[in-house]
Amino acid sequence: MTMAINDTSSVLQAREAHNAKLASAHDKTRVIWFPVTLLAVLLILPALQFAGNYNYLLHLVLFTACYVTMASGWNVLGGFTGYISLGHNVFFAIGGYFAGMIFARYGVSTIILAPLAGLLCAAAGFLLGQIMLKTRGPSFIISSLALVMIARILLDHWQFVGGANGVALPANDLPVQWAKLPYYYAFVLLAAFTVWACYKIKHSKFGLGLRAISKDEIKAESAGINTRLYKQLAFAISAAFVGMAGAIWGEYLTYIRPNIFTIILVSVYMVLMCILGGKGTIAGPVIGAILILAFNEFFVATLGASEINILATGLIMALVLMFFPLGIVGTLAKAGRLPRVLNWD
Amino acid sequence: MADIIQTVILGLALGGVFALMGSGLSLIFGVMRIVNLAHPALIVAGAYIAYWGFRLAGIDPLIMLPVAAFVLAVVGIVIYKLMFERDANSAKYTQMTVLLTFALAMIVEGALGTAFTNTQRVTSPSYATDAFFIGDVFIPKGQLYAGLVSLAIIGGLSLFLKYSRFGYAIRATTQNREAAELLGVNVNFVAMASFAIGIGLAGAAGALVSFVFSFFPAKHWEWIAILMSLVVLGGMGSILGTVLAAFMLSVVAAFVGDIFGATWSTMTFFLALFLVLLIRPQGLFGEKPELA
Numbered sequence: 001m002t003m004a005i006n007d008t009s010s011v012l013q014a015r016e017a018h019n020a021k022l023a024s025a026h027d028k029t030r031v032i033w034f035p036v037t038l039l040a041v042l043l044i045l046p047a048l049q050f051a052g053n054y055n056y057l058l059h060l061v062l063f064t065a066c067y068v069t070m071a072s073g074w075n076v077l078g079g080f081t082g083y084i085s086l087g088h089n090v091f092f093a094i095g096g097y098f099a100g101m102i103f104a105r106y107g108v109s110t111i112i113l114a115p116l117a118g119l120l121c122a123a124a125g126f127l128l129g130q131i132m133l134k135t136r137g138p139s140f141i142i143s144s145l146a147l148v149m150i151a152r153i154l155l156d157h158w159q160f161v162g163g164a165n166g167v168a169l170p171a172n173d174l175p176v177q178w179a180k181l182p183y184y185y186a187f188v189l190l191a192a193f194t195v196w197a198c199y200k201i202k203h204s205k206f207g208l209g210l211r212a213i214s215k216d217e218i219k220a221e222s223a224g225i226n227t228r229l230y231k232q233l234a235f236a237i238s239a240a241f242v243g244m245a246g247a248i249w250g251e252y253l254t255y256i257r258p259n260i261f262t263i264i265l266v267s268v269y270m271v272l273m274c275i276l277g278g279k280g281t282i283a284g285p286v287i288g289a290i291l292i293l294a295f296n297e298f299f300v301a302t303l304g305a306s307e308i309n310i311l312a313t314g315l316i317m318a319l320v321l322m323f324f325p326l327g328i329v330g331t332l333a334k335a336g337r338l339p340r341v342l343n344w345d
Numbered sequence: 346m347a348d349i350i351q352t353v354i355l356g357l358a359l360g361g362v363f364a365l366m367g368s369g370l371s372l373i374f375g376v377m378r379i380v381n382l383a384h385p386a387l388i389v390a391g392a393y394i395a396y397w398g399f400r401l402a403g404i405d406p407l408i409m410l411p412v413a414a415f416v417l418a419v420v421g422i423v424i425y426k427l428m429f430e431r432d433a434n435s436a437k438y439t440q441m442t443v444l445l446t447f448a449l450a451m452i453v454e455g456a457l458g459t460a461f462t463n464t465q466r467v468t469s470p471s472y473a474t475d476a477f478f479i480g481d482v483f484i485p486k487g488q489l490y491a492g493l494v495s496l497a498i499i500g501g502l503s504l505f506l507k508y509s510r511f512g513y514a515i516r517a518t519t520q521n522r523e524a525a526e527l528l529g530v531n532v533n534f535v536a537m538a539s540f541a542i543g544i545g546l547a548g549a550a551g552a553l554v555s556f557v558f559s560f561f562p563a564k565h566w567e568w569i570a571i572l573m574s575l576v577v578l579g580g581m582g583s584i585l586g587t588v589l590a591a592f593m594l595s596v597v598a599a600f601v602g603d604i605f606g607a608t609w610s611t612m613t614f615f616l617a618l619f620l621v622l623l624i625r626p627q628g629l630f631g632e633k634p635e636l637a
Contacts, residue, residue, distance in 0.1 A: 084440065086447070135622045138380045141443045142573050146618045149570045153612055264566055268451070271444070307463070311455025317448035321441060322428065
């Protein structure tokens, strides 16, 4: 009898060791030095301000870092777990309004408030997930769209937060040369933290469970994964990252307004960046964010019309979905031609 | 009492228009399992056709309706050929097409915005601002005509689906794609034709919408969730369900608007969408939770 118990426990041990190996299985060819170098370069970049006025460059990096954070956050739910949400800008709004209102009333910097905003969004995501994750596939996408519409109406008519006009926030009193610096560092570090956290999540047992859910939810359930809880946690985590980005974004723009946070283009960008770069990969959202924003900046600078911008965004999205549904990283990896610098998994 | 009747009538008149807007969406989902998020954007495109017909040549939007329907049906064939024919057999098809039609909606919006700017437009034939009076109750002529025309079109569509040979083929494909194919139905052609009919219905709805609502290219975002709520409540793919849902929700929305103010009436649709997806994802007439 004892023998039998020993046997099962050794089997269980072997099983757990195997699971742990599966979860933490890294790609042998991945590179760490590239993202680390990139981060180091970005951290010393503001030194350029001693040489001249590079505020525009800093703005671009900061803006990209903001979207890297949001797209990577979205990726936890949309990429790892396979639940496409078009409503994640709601958490951008919750984070922005929460931190922005406290900043407006008590003057506490949103950079300090960002983790709190993240926690709040995680709680909101967990609760909304409890309701929305009962649906799956297309109905989940549709319900996420409905969520944006509801949030938009509520924010437009909630007088406490200024309704459709929003609330103006005080600008900081640093000299113009250094005014962007706090937000710059906040966003770059937040983006780096998010990418690192996504990497850790993907290669944990939890992340393995999420990836199993995206492959086949019923099998994942029958393999003993608490799919309900896993999905809700994924929703909460991805909402938290988006919320943290939203918190700082409001102060950076010096006003919070429904028009900034709840327009559908914000969530479309998150989705598009992940799909273009490669859903479910670590480097994908980063590459996607850089490409989409560079393209966007180019279009606005040369053509200037937001209408053509919408047209072009739609065209890119359609073409990527039709011809490269795996995205840049995914397609290259499948063909075995992924440059090592882009392999962060 | 007159107040209540008035609100019901306004709700029903609006419901007629929404019914036509939603029925094309429902048809397309039924046959092809495509959730066409670009449907409202194409309705806006139809509205522009009616608008320019009226503005440039003084043609009544109700006469422009067949033109808009035909043009949009042709557009539908082109879209089907370019975007959907090749993907019909890929895995996770339905989920992928939601994003693809979302991209299409942006393309249509961007194209319309580039061509016609973001100015609010509305066609104004004489009846659009007129009304019948029965005692204290008034019935706006524009909405009444739009509602009646859309019911006539939906009636014609139902007869076509029920009694024509091609209608049989469409219904067979809706019920079971593989079995229909085994019985000799050219499923790909049926899919293309129903897509064209569905988009044509969007064009027709656009002509009606052009004098019921004011519109501009980005207007379709407001309609997506409204139309989705109708189609989901009715049961995806059931046209009868969509029509009933349109009338039910429009009347409820009219009451909500009457009691809480106009801004909250659209909230009815969004909340209904949420609740139906949670409580009864198959809707009123759906057979099983297809979407889940």
